[in-house]
Amino acid sequence: MASNNELIASRAEAVIPGGLLSPSRRLGSPIAFARADGPYLYDADGTRYTDYHCAFGANVLGHRNPAISRAIARVGESLDLVGAGVLELEVEVAELLVKAIPCADQVAFCSSGSEATYHALRLARAYTGRKQIIKFQGGYHGWHDYVAMNGQSSRQMIDAFDPMSDGILYDAARYTKILPYNDATAVEEYIRANPGEVAAVIIEPIAHNMGAVVAQNQFLRDLRRITSENGVILIFDEVITGFRHALGGYQSIVGITPDLATFGKAATSGYPIGLVAGRRDIMERVGRTGEGAVFMGGTFNGTPSSMAAVKATVQELSKPGVYDRLFDFGSYLRKQIDEIIARHGIRAQTAGFGSVWLVYFFEGEFKEYADLLRNDNELDMRFRRALITGRQIFQPLQLKRLYLSLSHDQTVLDDTLELIDATMADLARSAAA
Structure with a gap:
């Protein structure tokens, strides 16, 4: 007899392309989730899983955080979608964000991180009057044609146009x-060789879309200098780093201020949001009509439920010790895993920052995507599949990062570490056989 998971998955395949809302949601076996609470997910058959996926990192507070739930319930008593005029709640949230984010003189809201990066690049092109943008190999900045290329490329495709999807318009992508x-040095040489052509440099200040490759401080300082000297807009894509590592994003940690920054995911701890923050002289173009204006419309921009979730998330993350706890648990988990790796003699290492973690299956330093091509993808996938079988949820894709939330406590982590220890032991035994 089929399980509830299998029955729901079968129904999904009939009416949803591929049976999932995105191929990146595939877990390797049919799992239909029915309930979430704190660090746990429960499937349609009542099985409990520990969640290290955290909705691609959005759930920084944990599932169904009471403060978020209360805030959304309260706003629902007086407001739903209006789509005209301005709401005091929108103003309150914008004021909180302008105070928290170093680059933010003003903020504009949308509904996802991909929308935010799309709008930021459009703003940069409008402000500079230029067409070209620079992105980095291994980075992901959303689904749109300007940037949906050269993510986890093969070695042969690193220096080639490597689109992430069929149907991408090359006439748009060729300007990237x-x-x-x-x-x-590569950035400076390219900009100098193409004077007056580059509108923006967009970068994840920690490249979490290839695990956790941290931008060297000098590299970010050089980017700030190079872009300023050449009239190029520097955009920090903080859709992952923002709110998860600090309220003000990684820019507030490293002390380097971009011209524009994009945020999403953890800003609401689980509700739809995207936003662009930046300098007033750039951002004010969004508020204009006529010549020089940059259109940034959207029926669901500033939805009251999402605004309430942002406000509550900021309040929760502003409490004393919150980020210390996230960072301490991340450090504890990585340290314990490194000890397990050493004990079993596996060629691997942990990586991460704050509450983001993963295991790379190679040894030695890494500072760019090409370094990650040393990863033993077979071992990586065996490790991930074993943990999913052991009811730990995250993406079964090599090099993909994992997350902690504030609801993950010592007991949760130690239970996971026992499974990781047993899994590494199995990998070591099979390698020796």
């Missing part, structure tokens, strides 16, 4: 130049 991460 791909360069190696942490290489300021």
Whole structure:
């Protein structure tokens, strides 16, 4: 007899393309989730899983955080979608964000991180009057044609146009130049060789879309200098780093201020949001009509439920010790895993920052995507599949990052570490056989 998971998955395949809302949601076996609470997910058959996926990192507070739930319930008593005029709640949230984010003189809201990066690039092109943008190999900035290329490329495709999807319009994508991460010389040489052509440099200040490759501080300082000297807009894509590592994003940690920054995911701890923050002289173009205006419309921009979730999330993350706890648990988990790796003699290492973690299955330093091509993808996938079988949820794709939330406590982590220890032991035994 089929399980509830299998029955729901079968129904999904009939009416949803591929049976999932995105191929990146595939877990390797049919799992239909029915309930979420704190660090746990429960499937349609009542099985409990520990969640290290955290909705691609959005759930920084944990599932169904009471403060978020209360805030959304309260706003629902007086407001639903209006779509005209301005709401005091929108103003309150914008004021909180302007105070928290170093680059933010003003903020504009949308509904997803991909929308935010799309709008930021459009703003940069409008402000500079230029067409080209620079992104980095291994980075992901959303689904749109300007940037949906050269993510986890093969070695042969690193220096080639490597679109992430069929149907991408090359006439749009050809204005995007791909360069190696942490290489300021390559950026400076390209901009100087193409004077007056580059509108923006967009970068994840921690490249979490290839695990956790941290931008060297000097690299970011050089980017700030190079872009300023050449009239190029520097955009920090903080859709992952923002709110998860600090309220003000990674820019507030490293002390380097971009011209524009994009946020999403953890800003609401689980509700739809995207936003662009930046300098007033750039952002004010969104508020204009006529010549020089940049259109940034959207029926669901500033939805009251999402605004209430942002406000409550900021309030929760502003409490004393919150980020210390996230960072401490991340450090604890990585340290314990490194000890397990050493004990079993596996060629691997942990990586991460704050509450983001993963295991790379190679040894040695890494500072750009090409370094990650040393990863033993077979071992990586065996590790991930074993943990999913052991009821730990995250993406079964090599090099993909994992997350913690504030609801993950010592007991949760230690239970996972026992499974990781047993899994590494199995990998070591099979390698020796």
